[in-house]
Amino acid sequence: MMGSIASHPKLRGHLLGVLLGAVLPLSLAPWSWWPIGLIAVAGLVVLLKGLRSVDCFWRTFWFGLGMFGVGVSWVFISIHDHGNASVPLALFLTSLFVILLAVLFALPFLLYGTGLNRTAGTMVLAFPSIWVLGEWTRSWLFSGFPWMYLGYSHIDTWLAGWAPITGVLGISWICALSGTVIGIAAITRASYVLGNAALLAAVGWVSGWYLQSAEWTATAGDPLHIGIMQPALPVAAKWDSTQLAAILEQNRLMTRELLGNDLVIWPESAVPTLEERVKPFLAAMAKRALDTNTALLTGIPTRNTTTRQYHNSVMALGTASGIYHKQHLVPFGEYVPFERWLGGTMAFLNLPMSVFSPGPALQQPIRANDVRIGTAICYEIVFPDLVATTANRSNLLLTVSNDSWFGRSIGPKQHFQMARMRAAENRKPLIRATNDGITALINHHGKVVATTPPFIRSTLTGQLTPYRGQTPFGRWGSNPVLLCSLIMLLAAFWKSRANWRKPQRQEQ
Numbered sequence: 183m184m185g186s187i188a189s190h191p192k193l194r195g196h197l198l199g200v201l202l203g204a205v206l207p208l209s210l211a212p213w214s215w216w217p218i219g220l221i222a223v224a225g226l227v228v229l230l231k232g233l234r235s236v237d238c239f240w241r242t243f244w245f246g247l248g249m250f251g252v253g254v255s256w257v258f259i260s261i262h263d264h265g266n267a268s269v270p271l272a273l274f275l276t277s278l279f280v281i282l283l284a285v286l287f288a289l290p291f292l293l294y295g296t297g298l299n300r301t302a303g304t305m306v307l308a309f310p311s312i313w314v315l316g317e318w319t320r321s322w323l324f325s326g327f328p329w330m331y332l333g334y335s336h337i338d339t340w341l342a343g344w345a346p347i348t349g350v351l352g353i354s355w356i357c358a359l360s361g362t363v364i365g366i367a368a369i370t371r372a373s374y375v376l377g378n379a380a381l382l383a384a385v386g387w388v389s390g391w392y393l394q395s396a397e398w399t400a401t402a403g404d405p406l407h408i409g410i411m412q413p414a415l416p417v418a419a420k421w422d423s424t425q426l427a428a429i430l431e432q433n434r435l436m437t438r439e440l441l442g443n444d445l446v447i448w449p450e451s452a453v454p455t456l457e458e459r460v461k462p463f464l465a466a467m468a469k470r471a472l473d474t475n476t477a478l479l480t481g482i483p484t485r486n487t488t489t490r491q492y493h494n495s496v497m498a499l500g501t502a503s504g505i506y507h508k509q510h511l512v513p514f515g516e517y518v519p520f521e522r523w524l525g526g527t528m529a530f531l532n533l534p535m536s537v538f539s540p541g542p543a544l545q546q547p548i549r550a551n552d553v554r555i556g557t558a559i560c561y562e563i564v565f566p567d568l569v570a571t572t573a574n575r576s577n578l579l580l581t582v583s584n585d586s587w588f589g590r591s592i593g594p595k596q597h598f599q600m601a602r603m604r605a606a607e608n609r610k611p612l613i614r615a616t617n618d619g620i621t622a623l624i625n626h627h628g629k630v631v632a633t634t635p636p637f638i639r640s641t642l643t644g645q646l647t648p649y650r651g652q653t654p655f656g657r658w659g660s661n662p663v664l665l666c667s668l669i670m671l672l673a674a675f676w677k678s679r680a681n682w683r684k685p686q687r688q689e690q
Contacts, residue, residue, distance in 0.1 A: 192237070195229050196244040202226055203248025209335040210253070211599035212592055216335040223332070223361025227309055228369055235295030242291040246284030253330045254280065256593030260515075264417050264587055286323065290316040293671070297678040302372035304681070305365075306379040307674035310358035311667035314351050318664055321565065325513050328564050329596065332357045337602050337628055341386070343393030345606040345628070346653035349566045352663045356386040399609040399626065399651035402577045403552065406646055409440030410447045414618040414639040417586045420454050429454060430463050437467070440641055441474040445502075445550055447615040450481035450494070450560055450582040457484045457497065464499060471500025477550035478502065481559065481582045481615075483538075491539035496548065496557050496582060504548035507541025508559040510568060515587070547576045553648050555580050556610070564600045566607060567659040573608035574656045577648035584617040594620055594636065602628040607655045611646040 202225040209219030226245055230238050257279055262272035290312045298308035313332070321328035333353030336342055341353045348355070360383045366376055413432060419425050433452060440446045453460060471478040478499040484507070485492050493507035494516060511517050516538040547554040556576030558569055560583040573579055581601055585594040598620040605612040606628030614622045619636020623644045632644035 199241050199244035200248040203245035204252045206249050207253035212595035219335045220361045224364035227365025235292045238291045238295035239288045243288040246287035250280045250283040256588045256591035259589040260587045298674050302366050302370050302375040304674045304678045307670045309362045310355045311671040313358040314355045314667045340391035343390035346398045349607050349655045351660050359383050398653040399649040402648045402650035406444040408445045409443040410615045410642040411436045412621045446478045448480035449615040449617045450584045452480050453482040468499040476500045494538050498548045502550040506557040509541050510562045512561050553577050569604045570656045579610050579612040582615045609653050
């Protein structure tokens with residue numbers, strides 16, 4: 183068997199691609215062994231050297247299978263444990279999802295095989311740019327799945343200093359460049375190009391260290407005393423209508439010890455029924471919050487009586503005002519794409535509240551006295567530019583979630599890591615309230631101030647200082663990184679064509 187593999191270089195390359203892709207998630211949460219990400223990228227650079235476009239596609243496809251097969255394996259739990267799908271069906275759907283992501287990952291590398299992978303000069307320009315443009319494409323195509331970005335592995339390294347300038351995509355570019363330099367060093371003696379590329383990567387790292395101390399935003403008031411409720415309710419019990427009265431009573435009792443804080447936060451769908459059905463309970467909680475000078479925010483499903491649309495919302499009570507409706511919904515979780523054509527074929531998922539409609543694109547921040555709170559519900563926090571738009575008008579970021587859908591997998595830890603990056607990008611502190619973890623307070627540098635253990639019923643209290651102002655990333659979003667990547671890719675094409683014409687001119 184081993185001899186057969188050794189005699190087929192293409193097969194051996196694909197197997198190495200799968201292995202390198204499978205270890206890349208070790209650079210991300212929960213392991214955060216960031217050097218492994220650079221090594222995996224370097225290995226892919228070596229494997230793609232000199233390949234034609236179709237071969238580049240298949241090599242990166244196998245790399246993507248390994249990367250997403252390990253990195254998003256938690257999707258199986260969502261489909262099987264909570265979607266009530268059988269094991270074979272859940273395996274099939276998870277595999278289909280991983281294959282789709284691997285294809286999306288590999289498609290941009292068709293360009294790499296057009297001659298951009300032959301010389302060190304074009305590889306340095308093209309590989310990091312294609313990597314980043316591919317990550318960006320995954321953020322919007324088919325509603326978007328911006329997971330497994332290479333830059334997230336550096337929320338706790340020097341490169342985090344670039345977050346408020348370039349966002350996570352800029353950090354991904356520096357990581358991909360660093361991996362490219364390592365890969366080139368293993369396969370070429372182009373000392374001039376290699377030296378310049380290594381110098382550029384080193385400047386990126388050292389500049390990141392220096393930029394960590396830069397203050398792009400300023401304080402906007404005194405520290406806020408914050409209390410968060412983590413109810414740790416099982417998904418099945420949460421949406422059982424016979425349990426509603428007990429759930430509301432639990433919320434009331436857990437909140438009693440938190441009243442008196444400036445802000446008290448309940449997680450996503452902490453009230454697991456429509457707002458119109460529990461008006462007396464909400465009115466009573468609003469009165470208790472007002473009596474104790476507390477702003478109370480809760481996740482709750484709502485219905486617009488005019489449009490008859492349902493929304494996944496965060497509602498303000500007590501001294502707070504406003505409401506936020508989730509804009510970016512989860513396909514097949516909060517709505518069913520092409521439901522008109524699919525009919526009942528997706529009924530096996532049987533997911534609660536899967537008929538939501540997206541909220542409007544421009545919504546006013548929730549206000550708690552003089553503090554403006556930018557809100558992102560669950561999945562929305564992984565979209566950098568969406569959060570930046572909200573953060574620009576806010577002093578404090580809030581994300582509420584129900585990561586019970588991920589179970590005890592790596593999913594909640596990856597989700598938490600991405601939330602931390604949003605705080606670092608916008609230099610605004612962030613509150614994260616979840617049903618069963620990871621509940622936390624995060625400062626404006628993306629550092630964890632306080633957290634509570636997952637999977638237990640508990641409360642968390644602490645302080646965060648509101649901030650005002652915009653970071654460069656908040657102002658421009660990912661556009662500068664995308665534009666620079668496109669320019670570098672075009673320069674790589676120009677350089678590749680020039681290198682190709684030289685031998686022809688010499689022959690003439």
